[in-house]
Amino acid sequence: MKGLLGLVLLAAIWGGSFLFMKLAASELGPAVLIEFRVILGAVTLSVVALLLKRNLHFWRYKKHFLILGMFNSAIPFMLFAYAVQTLDASMVSILNSTAPFWGVVIGALWLKVPTHKSVWMGCGFGLAGVVTLVGFDSAVIKEGAWLPILAALCATLSYAGASHYTKRAPQMTSFNHAHGNLWGAAIFVLPFIFFMPIRETPNSTVISAVVGLGIICTGIAYILYFKLVEELGAASALSVTFLIPVFGILWGHLFLDEKIGINTILGSVLVLVGVSLVTGLHEKLFTLKRLKAS
Template sequence: MNTANLLRLVTLAAIWGGSFLFMRISAPVLGPAVLIEFRVLLAAIFLMLVGLVLRKRAAPLNLREHWKHYLILGFFNSALPFLLFAYGAQFLSASVESVLNATAPMWGALVGLVWKRQPIKASTFAGLVLGTVGVAVLVGFDSITAQPGAGLAVVAALVAAFCYSVASTYARSAKSVPAFANAHGSMWASALLVLPVLPFFPQHGPATLPVVGSVVAIGILCSGIAYLIYFRLIDEIGPTSALTVTFLNPVFGILWGALFLGEVVGWYTVVGTAIVLCGTALVTGFVPRFGRAPAVAAK
């Protein structure tokens, strides 16, 4: 991985880690449905404008053929998990949610077992156990999880991570659709899917400047721009290496929460996060490689 791609990877992790900060600021005011409707709608409009600028380089949506695919992908990859994380952000810290988000690859192993009949290896099983222990340490010792409503919020965040694993498995088995069209089409589908939920989660209060700024940031920066960086990484270094962003997201989620919201970083935060990430590494088979890079033959 060259320096440019390493910087892209760290930037992407910083942006996606920031999404939990922005949700923590805006969800208690706007409610989960209003926040996420704005999030996916802003992302869809942004990606539409990018598509117009790119023209030939951006694949067309081809709605007649792929509309069902966009609805399924939009539901599991954006609409439902975004709503669940936004609901959780009303009760949980940005730190806790960012770590719970990192359990997605662990859920993926279970989804693969049921959906694809993929056997679970010993290392994968060990990773699942470690991940469960890490979540228990994080949730069990963090005082915020003892507040009213926090228990259901933890469940919501874990289900959201599960949704990401379902979306990932579905995307690999579905008809091939270009990455940009997937991102663009699924955002418009998500905007439609969230609309019926709006009456059930009304806005709690007036939108202040920090709330409006958070909504714009989470829609354009954390969804639209982040997708462009992610798909560029997939093209440059491949999906497996791009997946390492999973290990960096919680670091930034905890950092931003501590810096901007004054969230406490206790020993349980550090230990729980480390255990969850070790479990994720075992499940994904990620092994960091150190040492001198192989020489490149001169052309």
């Protein structure tokens, strides 16, 4: 029960990250917002590392942390921050769930990983979900939001690339991967703030959103995630992917008055069914059900 509550809490926090980005991205711009996000997250993890006496050895692995920070945080975070300036936070949270599909494509085409038919079927469901989500939304078509949609999908592609990279990266604890990745991202994003400066003086709402995004949705969320990995295992902890869109839609509706259309619900279901097939969660649940029955 504790593990389930932890997953729900983590999904609520990560679902809230799209709400916070929506509130702050237009005023601060993607680069400044994300620089604050990764620095606040990195500082939070540094405090925890100090308390736990965990050495990061950043300079020893600086190349690794810079690569990981670029693809796992800097690029996707900035692309999402760009996308939420036009798209609803709820839509971006659903598009965020397509990362496993890119993981399959990269694994099959680039790394020549054998892929089961059910996985490709899952990719088909995911594609259908994205088309349903954005193809029947008149607001998207009218506002010419296809570039932000593409940016959000490229963000998930970056996540998938980072996931494959970590399998061949230097071996270290998951906590150090997360900690070093945030400092690497902070270094990578820094030059961009000179080309994408703050657009408006931030008000109290924007400042609160930045603090929530950096400390809660990045630093504390990582700590909670790794605790769940220890308690439930990595595969079970990753099932949080299915819950994030639920909270992304909920927070967007409650706090930003975003409308929940039939295409949003149907698109979400198709994407999540696809993710279930791609990650093999449906087989794990079926096996678990059989074990309980016996």
